[in-house]
Amino acid sequence: MGIDLKSTQLFRGIGDSDLKEMLHCLGARERAYRKGETILAEGQETDAVGVVLSGRAIIEHSDLWGANSVLSNVAPGAVFAETYACIPGETTLIQVTAAEDTTVLFLNVGKILTTCSNACVFHARLIRNLLTVCASKSLQLSRRIMHTTSKSIRGRLLSYFSDCAKKEGSYSFSVPFNRQQLADYLGVDRSTMCNELSKMQREGLIRYERNSFTLRESGML
Amino acid sequence: MGIDLKSTQLFRGIGDSDLKEMLHCLGARERAYRKGETILAEGQETDAVGVVLSGRAIIEHSDLWGANSVLSNVAPGAVFAETYACIPGETTLIQVTAAEDTTVLFLNVGKILTTCSNACVFHARLIRNLLTVCASKSLQLSRRIMHTTSKSIRGRLLSYFSDCAKKEGSYSFSVPFNRQQLADYLGVDRSTMCNELSKMQREGLIRYERNSFTLRESGML
DNA sequence: GAAATGCCGTTGCTTAAACAACGAAAGGAA
């Protein structure tokens, strides 16, 4: 297995005993994939969300010309395909592949939404969790869009830092990315970004060392 | 009023009579705003989704330095704040303002998810609709991110066109944007984009006239 | 300790996108 279901975002707040019963009641099915195997192909409809139990899955996209790019990877406990499963008739724009030997738990969204909605308290919790998963995804995407709307690297950095500072409640914070990852997140070139960072430091806008940054008051005025 | 609720994404598939009863049962509340008035301030928690009944609302974002940008505007029938309302404890990154005199219907998400889940068939439909609204938002955001990951204007255009062609099931399609809007969507300068478009046409990659585009086979190889 | 690896910051060069400005065409209103 490798993951404790009730610590995942989807099953949070649901007790062990209820969980087992619920999985049965929902007709959850588990499946194993070999490394490199396709879990969900592009252009398909799906009525189920997937939860990675062990291993790792990769979400990628390919355009008409065959060029494909990795959008994200799904760690154990995380959910994928929820966006498509929740919109009836929508086909996938992306492809999900096993990055290692991977096991996945599939849950039919229709059953989550309708079955046994009479008594089960935890079922209501599951629905709420699913909604939270979807909303969190939206929020995450919105953030990324906000931070990449500026055309300049400095603008993007400041937008991102501004958000970090707000979240931290302080002008000092640390970021969960190394330089390359931050550059990828902001959609810019790493070396150029490094350059901009030092320029900003010289100008007194920010101070940083490795992943710890502080916005300077002078920059706020 | 100005809008027929049962034709909106959130209330789709729910009959008139049930709708009235349901709104009462959910404790829906309606409120009018004058042009320019703030409907939802930044940094707040909200437990309710809003549905614009008449008028128009604007969603905007401001950074630490006070610069603010318009993210989208909400037409009658459309839903806003669902992302924040569906994540307990999350505070808004954005601000919602009335662009004109506007009336809004607020629905508590907690009540949508819990109240009277015993009998009401249409209540289940409402929950499913809410989930669809959230998922649609995600999909919409994902698309935009996909189409803006390329660093070149040409790459962004081709990514977008690729998507249009897939959706249309044909190499010929028309786009719902004028040039300025398309440029804004792709995050590039309009004139530079026009330039690139004509270059692509000269090279035989695409053909276009106004908003009608066709990808040329030659470009597919 | 030596070698290898990964991450960070810097430099110089190249290129592509932004920007400003303009004229032509299309559409609407008087």
Next chain:
DNA sequence: TTCCTTTCGTTGTTTAAGCAACGGCATTTC
């Protein structure tokens, strides 16, 4: 019709970002 506004496409210039390459530093591995 004429006038006015909006939208498009084009040009030339400026600027900023991409890109490639390198050296320093820290960490890990043998």
